[in-house]
Amino acid sequence: MTDTFRARGWLAAVTLLVLGHAAPVLGYASARLGDAWAAPATAVDAAVSPVPEMLVQEAAGGTTLSPAELDDLAARVAGELRCPVCRNQAVVESSAQLSREMQALIRERLAAGDTPEQVKAYFVARYGEWILLKPEARGVNLLVYVVPILTFLLGGLLVWRLLRRWSGGAEARLASATAGGAPTSVDQHPAGAASADTARAVAEPATRLSDRDEAWLEKAVSER
Amino acid sequence: MRRSLRWLLPLAALPVVALLAFGLTRSTFVLPSALVGQAAPDFRLETLDGDTVQLAEHRGKVVLLNFWASWCIPCRAEHEVLIHTTRSFLETDLAVIGVVYQDSRANAITFMRGLGGDWPSVLDPSARTAIDFGVYGVPESFFVGPDGQVAFKHVGALTWSLVESKVDSLLASREEALSHRTAAEGS
Numbered sequence: 018m019t020d021t022f023r024a025r026g027w028l029a030a031v032t033l034l035v036l037g038h039a040a041p042v043l044g045y046a047s048a049r050l051g052d053a054w055a056a057p058a059t060a061v062d063a064a065v066s067p068v069p070e071m072l073v074q075e076a077a078g079g080t081t082l083s084p085a086e087l088d089d090l091a092a093r094v095a096g097e098l099r100c101p102v103c104r105n106q107a108v109v110e111s112s113a114q115l116s117r118e119m120q121a122l123i124r125e126r127l128a129a130g131d132t133p134e135q136v137k138a139y140f141v142a143r144y145g146e147w148i149l150l151k152p153e154a155r156g157v158n159l160l161v162y163v164v165p166i167l168t169f170l171l172g173g174l175l176v177w178r179l180l181r182r183w184s185g186g187a188e189a190r191l192a193s194a195t196a197g198g199a200p201t202s203v204d205q206h207p208a209g210a211a212s213a214d215t216a217r218a219v220a221e222p223a224t225r226l227s228d229r230d231e232a233w234l235e236k237a238v239s240e241r
Numbered sequence: 242m243r244r245s246l247r248w249l250l251p252l253a254a255l256p257v258v259a260l261l262a263f264g265l266t267r268s269t270f271v272l273p274s275a276l277v278g279q280a281a282p283d284f285r286l287e288t289l290d291g292d293t294v295q296l297a298e299h300r301g302k303v304v305l306l307n308f309w310a311s312w313c314i315p316c317r318a319e320h321e322v323l324i325h326t327t328r329s330f331l332e333t334d335l336a337v338i339g340v341v342y343q344d345s346r347a348n349a350i351t352f353m354r355g356l357g358g359d360w361p362s363v364l365d366p367s368a369r370t371a372i373d374f375g376v377y378g379v380p381e382s383f384f385v386g387p388d389g390q391v392a393f394k395h396v397g398a399l400t401w402s403l404v405e406s407k408v409d410s411l412l413a414s415r416e417e418a419l420s421h422r423t424a425a426e427g428s
Contacts, residue, residue: 026251101377114343115378119370143282143375145275164256171253 066195094133099150274394281385282373284365294363302334303411304385310344311352319398320356326404330357342379346412
């Protein structure tokens with residue numbers, strides 16, 4: 018396998034790795050973007066955005082919310098909780114009977130003065146953190162948020178380094194060709210002078226430029 | 242490409258592969274329970290016969306709390322195990338309590354009359370007790386220790402070997418606690 022082929026194989030692998038890690042991040046980002054664009058806002062859409070603290074404080078402070086505000090707040094909280102009998106569906110989106118009971122309970126607790134955080138804590142105490150559609154960014158959960166970004170950055174760095182190396186190699190070949198000198202690698206080949214012909218045969222394809230590259234090279238030299 | 246870089250990619254991919262291997266080989270039917278080791282939520286509910294049952298009244302006993310419904314096929318399958326359990330642990334401090342989940346009183350009564358069983362079953366309007374226990378679906382069973390804490394949760398139809406081992410273990414721990422208390426009071 019030639020160096021070019023090997024390098025291209027590595028590039029493909031790195032690109033796939035980077036894209037593989039970037040996909041969930043991009044998917045999440047696009048989902049959030051889609052939610053932000055969706056209009057008019059429905060209960061489902063509203064559920065994705067965080068609960069406004071002002072409303073929370075009002076509810077906790079015992080201020081009476083209008084039925085519409087209470088419905089909105091309950092929908093937001095229900096949108097952050099996972100339906101126990103569905104697969105990856107928010108309580109607010111689910112038509113399962115248990116989800117409907119949960120929605121009624123959420124509304125009741127909020128009306129009684131619980132904050133959304135207290136309501137969520139109630140469900141977490143019973144179903145575990147699994148019930149939260151978006152895990153809290155703390156402890157081991159941080160890995161979910163940090164690892165994709167880190168891998169994305171590392172992959173990008175790797176691709177950047179590879180690209181730089183390739184462009185560096187091309188520049189070196191260009192410099193060697195414009196100087197008119199034969200590649201030194203033939204003389205330094207480990208096979209030694211006895212097999213210099215064989216070594217030259219192997220090395221030559223790497224120094225022979227394609228017509229397109231030759232045209233470009235001539236143009237580059239003439240411009241100097 | 243440098244030799245060190247040659248190893249970097251497989252090394253970078255290793256945690257990802259490990260994560261996928263861990264995530265994809267886990268059963269999605271094994272559901273987490275946050276209540277194990279915690280105090281069982283108390284309830285006071287009406288039975289199918291019109292009486293009232295409160296969980297806290299059974300403090301000091303081992304309680305097998307079984308969430309069921311007449312429309313649930315595995316519940317029908319495990320019913321025989323529950324009948325065998327009440328008979329086998331008749332002389333012990335085990336209380337079996339059924340909680341009817343998302344079902345009507347009439348259907349639940351028909352189910353119990355048809356399949357037998359003399360343990361009380363309570364109605365759970367609005368599934369509040371089910372939510373209090375973090376129930377996902379039926380059948381689900383909770384083994385509550387004499388201290389009122391949830392010792393174990395089982396999702397799916399009960400088997401006799403499971404019930405026997407759990408109840409035996411909880412009854413043994415109860416006896417041990419009682420003997421410790423007696424010894425402490427004697428000294």
